[in-house]
Amino acid sequence: MKNKDTAQPTPEQLELQAREKRVWDAIRLQKPDRVPIVCYDEYFSLNRGGITAAEAYYEPERASEAFVENVVKLNWDMVSLFGIFPGKVGEIIGLKSNKWAGYNLPDNQEFQYVEKEYMLADEYDQFLKDPSDFVVRKLWPRMAEGLEPFGLFPPILALSHTYAPITEIASVAGQPEVQEMLKTLLRVGEEMNAYLAHVDQTIEALKQKGYPVLIGESGAHAPFDWISDYFRGIKGSMMDMFYQPDKLKAAIEVVTPPIIEYAIQAAEEMGSNVVFIPLHRGADPFMSNDQFAEFYWPSLKELLLALIEAGLTPSPYWEGSYTNRLEFLAELPPGKVWGHFEVMDLNKAKEVIGDVMCFWGNVPSQTLISGTPEQTKDAVKELIDIFGDNGGLIIDGAVGIPKEAKLENVIAMTEAVFEFGVY
């Protein structure tokens, strides 16, 4: 990272180090020089740059240009890489589980997840008997049209004899649908390579300008969410809590080790020590504390502790309100988890987890979208007043910076940090 000619770090390199230190001090509950600003931004910078969501999905280079420009202008200390996936890849593989602009949504709309029962209520036994086989032959075909031919495969375990490569595997590879699928996958891989190279360039461009990037977007999920989001849907999983709780718990137990293993592996591959964990169904309105304790928390806690044990910093995104769960969060080791919060009783959070977890987020979306710069500044000041004393505070919008946020409010957010947040 040294400048070749002088062996002295450039101003940008110094700035990069200072920003990283600022953020990590806050995560470790040590006072940095000032309150850091770390933002999730998916569509706001696009909106500002006059780029539609459809253009972002299909012309990622334009999206990242707007993204980089926005970060620099607003003086954020660190950003998450935008969550826009390559539209071409989704289109070629025939993704059924998402809708996105430029494909099957209007040009300027955020993506939507297609909530449904990808695994049916009576399929638990089949999944539990041979989980990976079920994923390959049943779930993949349900997720993407291009993967439907996996449904033609014999049971994967039936392919475990040494003649399989020259018999069943070769035969199935010869089927016209499977040949078509292999061609599709080839194109998907090429598109993905191009996209990933582009992501690397974006990270590099930001670093050159002195801005660190929060990577690790692939991250992990709470095991309950894994089953609820990807297998059973919210209705299905909540009915299972009543009608087949043991099977639901068994499925959660089955997916937990691979979630942990892959999160560690992916973090190593990406050279990131932060593991992003967006949480969905654990929020206050979604279940009682007893249900949370029974179905949600044990496997999530196991995941968080395993990541910490591996030397990583889990970054759970506590989406929704988590005030009722603060006592659970207090069980986690201090300064090791970097939590992003949306809705919270701030004083109670300070009291219960103020010495456990750096508080990140919470500037209300409603204020950023419908409020005034004054109201935005007040929200930031309140956070600093409550959480600032031990340094455990990082500023962001409650759900990151919403696409519809008013520019003057987002500017006010940064201004408020410089006005009230210098330690």
Add this chain to the structure above:
Amino acid sequence: MSKELIDAITNFDKDGALAITNQLLSGDVKPEEILDHSRTAMQIIGDKFEIGEYFLPELIISGDILSNITDQLKPFLQGDGTKEKLGKVVFGTVAGDIHDIAKDIVISMLDVNGFEVIDLGVDVSAQRFVEAVQEHQAEIVGLSGFLTLAIEPMRDTVAAIKGAGLTNVKVMIGGGPINELVCEDTGADAWGANAMDAVAIAKGWVGATA
């Protein structure tokens, strides 16, 4: 027997509730009466939700049980099987948003509380809301939205309804990103944080006791 039905529903015993429904039907109890008992049970669950004893899973389960009971009763019901309605509500998730769970819960609680609800589904355009209000002569419109992206379409929908001269129609909004500030911003007449709020607001508007 009716107490047993209410107990079965409030204990989330689906099989029990359906079996009792069958017995009541064969014992010549009017399907309308059975539906009333089911609604009483839903009200009990709704009350427990309101005081923070029950959460989303209980609403989903009881909604599922109620819809199973209703299916069982349908062949025996005269008309729509209900007493005079308190009012008509046109309800939907706004354009661009495809979330239906919260919407379905609010609709089922409005229905249980005596409203006729016209469910327009998800991703409903402003124009479609206006047409439905005109077609059904509804007094109330409910706009649901789960994400911040719903705020703009809510603003557009309220403007379209008022702009079409339907100034007597009351609009309530609800969902994840909604609060007082957003309510003012969109021009809606009221906002609610959950299904019970929606019922209270709607009852207030039609002059019914909550």
